[in-house]
Amino acid sequence: MSPRSPSVNEELRRRSQVRLLEATVELVDERGYEATTLADIADRAGAARGLVSYYFPGKRQLLQTAVHRLMHMELARGLEREPRPEGEGAGRELLARAIDAILGLARDRPRLMRTHMAGILTAEGFIQCPEQQRLAALLRDTVVAYGSEDPDTDYRLLRALLMGAVVAVLLPGAPMAPERLRAELFHRYRLDWELGLPPGEGPPGGSRMSAQGQPG
Numbered sequence: 001m002s003p004r005s006p007s008v009n010e011e012l013r014r015r016s017q018v019r020l021l022e023a024t025v026e027l028v029d030e031r032g033y034e035a036t037t038l039a040d041i042a043d044r045a046g047a048a049r050g051l052v053s054y055y056f057p058g059k060r061q062l063l064q065t066a067v068h069r070l071m072h073m074e075l076a077r078g079l080e081r082e083p084r085p086e087g088e089g090a091g092r093e094l095l096a097r098a099i100d101a102i103l104g105l106a107r108d109r110p111r112l113m114r115t116h117m118a119g120i121l122t123a124e125g126f127i128q129c130p131e132q133q134r135l136a137a138l139l140r141d142t143v144v145a146y147g148s149e150d151p152d153t154d155y156r157l158l159r160a161l162l163m164g165a166v167v168a169v170l171l172p173g174a175p176m177a178p179e180r181l182r183a184e185l186f187h188r189y190r191l192d193w194e195l196g197l198p199p200g201e202g203p204p205g206g207s208r209m210s211a212q213g214q215p216g
Helices: 004-029 038-045 049-055 060-081 090-108 108-118 130-148 153-172 179-190
Strands: none
Touching: 004 038, 004 049, 004 108, 038 049, 038 060, 038 179, 049 179, 060 090, 060 108, 060 130, 090 108, 090 130, 090 153, 090 179, 108 153, 130 153
């Protein structure tokens, strides 16, 4: 049998990492962070225990990478959803979809996203990884499509606003409704409530946001 080519080896490594990242998301969502071990993750992924440590220096780094991958994939799915936005209002629709994708994760995966945000706020802080960079690139492209004249600054502001909204949704004992936070973000960016994936029939309070961000 001839040895595998470098490209085949690279694809096998990529698939192994994907299985580990998917297993991490599943287990932390099911059991919580403390109850999930690296051995559990390896077992769920069908991988050797040593492979986890080979790819990732620790459980916290593995979790951040796994959640950033999930966020990247959900964001990409939302941005690419048919019908694809075109024309003058395409950038506004894309920004609305981006906001809805991130708020949707906070609403639908609360344990996972709460654990992720708690990890970012620890001493280890925000961990740079390829998945985070892919997520950042998508958000930056979105603010460019929206019409930003300073995309590097505006991307960081959007990231901060989205992180703050996720924390507000998940704050133990004092959570805010995702719909209310969506209304505030849409007002900030002057987006119509009907853009993206609007929940229900309208924003909290019964008012409608106009294209200029004013109640209509």
